[in-house]
Amino acid sequence: xxxxxxxxxxxxxxxxxxxxxxxxxxxxxxxxxxxxxxxxxxxxxxxxxxxxxxxxxxxxxxxxxxxxxxxxxxxxxxxxxxxxxxxxxxxxxxxxxxxxxxxxxxxxxxxxxxxxxxxxxxxx
Amino acid sequence: xxxxxxxxxxxxxxxxxxxxxxxxxxxxxxxxxxxxxxxxxxxxxxxxxxxxxxxxxxxxxxxxxxxxxxxxxxxxxxxxxxxxxxxxxxxxxxxxxxxxxxxxxxxxxxxxxxxxxxxxxxxxxxxxxxxxxxxxxxxxxxxxxxxxxxxxxxxxxxxx
Numbered sequence: 001x002x003x004x005x006x007x008x009x010x011x012x013x014x015x016x017x018x019x020x021x022x023x024x025x026x027x028x029x030x031x032x033x034x035x036x037x038x039x040x041x042x043x044x045x046x047x048x049x050x051x052x053x054x055x056x057x058x059x060x061x062x063x064x065x066x067x068x069x070x071x072x073x074x075x076x077x078x079x080x081x082x083x084x085x086x087x088x089x090x091x092x093x094x095x096x097x098x099x100x101x102x103x104x105x106x107x108x109x110x111x112x113x114x115x116x117x118x119x120x121x122x123x124x
Numbered sequence: 125x126x127x128x129x130x131x132x133x134x135x136x137x138x139x140x141x142x143x144x145x146x147x148x149x150x151x152x153x154x155x156x157x158x159x160x161x162x163x164x165x166x167x168x169x170x171x172x173x174x175x176x177x178x179x180x181x182x183x184x185x186x187x188x189x190x191x192x193x194x195x196x197x198x199x200x201x202x203x204x205x206x207x208x209x210x211x212x213x214x215x216x217x218x219x220x221x222x223x224x225x226x227x228x229x230x231x232x233x234x235x236x237x238x239x240x241x242x243x244x245x246x247x248x249x250x251x252x253x254x255x256x257x258x259x260x261x262x263x264x265x266x267x268x269x270x271x272x273x274x275x276x277x278x279x280x281x282x283x284x
Binding site: 015016017018020021024025027028060087106107109110 | 173176208210212
């Protein structure tokens with residue numbers, strides 16, 4: 001986990017609406033939220049020294065898709081938990097091979113996501 | 125002002141949106157996220173949706189107006205629109221978006237700019253516009269009623 005006790009989350013999705021929904025959901029858990037609109041921006045977050053405990057990663061994004069971003073982050077040695085959340089069911093294998101910890105299909109079921117966060121020990 | 129009646133009207137309008145298939149389960153999830161910290165969350169999200177979807181639909185209109193149609197681009201726009209529909213539970217719009225994307229795929233397979241497929245795409249898009257317009261009207265009416273009725277306790281799900 002990042003040095004702070006607050007769970008730091010990076011939401012990576014090119015859709016503003018989706019990011020807004022995830023932000024509201026995670027904010028109620030007291031998480032600290034940062035957003036990125038594509039995979040490249042997500043990678044840049046880490047290149048500029050930021051740390052995150054959890055990443056919610058879409059796949060279909062401009063500049064760099066979620067699978068490539070995941071692969072790049074793992075290649076950089078980033079240990080953050082990565083939950084792929086995408087409408088693209090066919091990307092499951094690619095995401096897991098790239099190093100994602102979990103894969104969810106959109107629309108995300110918040111109960112399922114909460115259970116995953118508990119399993120990752122992000123929630124008491 | 126008869127707040128009870130207003131709330132009853134809002135509840136009836138909301139039930140109709142689900143019964144007639146305009147909204148699905150995903151809308152319930154948004155409502156569950158609304159709380160004291162985000163008291164207008166659902167309306168904010170819906171407002172974002174209609175702003176975003178109007179922009180996407182304008183892009184699609186422009187792309188369809190062109191003499192040489194780029195069906196790959198159209199599919200990308202429609203994928204984004206469908207994603208937004210999915211996020212708020214706009215079920216009927218989502219179904220029409222799927223139908224449009226199937227037209228785009230048929231066109232890509234045909235590769236000959238078949239007039240019949242093009243017509244199907246255009247008709248499909250007109251349906252999407254109609255669904256968008258109806259959903260917008262209904263949701264605007266719903267939120268207006270809620271505002272007039274004033275703060276309420278948490279909404280309860282209609283019986284399934």
